[in-house]
Amino acid sequence: MPASKNVGIVIVSHSAKVAEGAADMVRQMVGDNVPLAAAGGNAEGGLGTDVAAIMAAIDKAWSEAGVAILVDLGGAETNSEMAVEMMPEERRERIVICNAPIVEGAVMAATEASGGSPLAVVQATAEELMSA
Amino acid sequence: MQEVTASALLTNKIGLHARPSVKLTQTAKRFGSRIEVATSAAGPWTDAKSPVKIMRVKAAKGEVLHFKASGEDASAALAALVDIVARKFDEE
Numbered sequence: 712m713p714a715s716k717n718v719g720i721v722i723v724s725h726s727a728k729v730a731e732g733a734a735d736m737v738r739q740m741v742g743d744n745v746p747l748a749a750a751g752g753n754a755e756g757g758l759g760t761d762v763a764a765i766m767a768a769i770d771k772a773w774s775e776a777g778v779a780i781l782v783d784l785g786g787a788e789t790n791s792e793m794a795v796e797m798m799p800e801e802r803r804e805r806i807v808i809c810n811a812p813i814v815e816g817a818v819m820a821a822t823e824a825s826g827g828s829p830l831a832v833v834q835a836t837a838e839e840l841m842s843a
Numbered sequence: 844m845q846e847v848t849a850s851a852l853l854t855n856k857i858g859l860h861a862r863p864s865v866k867l868t869q870t871a872k873r874f875g876s877r878i879e880v881a882t883s884a885a886g887p888w889t890d891a892k893s894p895v896k897i898m899r900v901k902a903a904k905g906e907v908l909h910f911k912a913s914g915e916d917a918s919a920a921l922a923a924l925v926d927i928v929a930r931k932f933d934e935e
Contacts, residue, residue: 739862740861740862740865741865741869742869818861818865818894819894819895822869822894823894825869825872826868826869826873826892827872836893836894839893839895840895
């Protein structure tokens with residue numbers, strides 16, 4: 712199955728190490744048939760998030776099936792929202808930000824995506840972690 | 844539709860933890876049939892294609908995984924699931 716048929720996963724953390732570490736876990740546990748990209752840290756290399764880096768990650772993980780973004784704290788979410796706003800209009804509808812813990816959410820979303828599930832199901836699986 | 848059942852003993856060290864859960868759901872998702880898993884033949888049954896629910900089953904080494912499936916490829920699905928458990932999820 713070509714990777715581009717599966718929903719892509721983007722991990723956005725304030726820390727480059729957290730983002731890369733979560734991506735490592737996804738690759739090892741789920742495999743490489745899901746487009747995956749991580750954006751961590753601000754433009755200066757410190758803790759924070761960077762809209763341009765998030766946009767680049769969305770591009771890297773882009774799939775016609777869409778992209779699910781996992782974020783950590785506050786700014787990661789608002790900057791991800793801004794990055795989505797700045798994407799071409801025809802792509803915006805196919806990008807979602809999941810309300811889920813970043814590491815577990817990334818692994819669960821990628822597991823769902825690896826089976827070819829559509830974007831709404833991938834998001835629902837990540838967000839299922841928040842229930843009971 | 845006819846339901847088929849199977850079971851397999853968990854022999855890998857860590858049981859149905861994170862990575863095995865992912866592999867089990869990925870295997871189940873290759874099939875169109877409805878597939879459920881339980882640690883007792885009496886249930887409760889869990890959707891084998893739900894990674895979040897399967898991870899919450901928390902079955903340990905020595906427990907038996909019971910499978911039931913219904914659908915056109917139910918038999919093939921259970922054969923594949925029993926096989927991945929028997930292969931210790933290719934982890935050992």
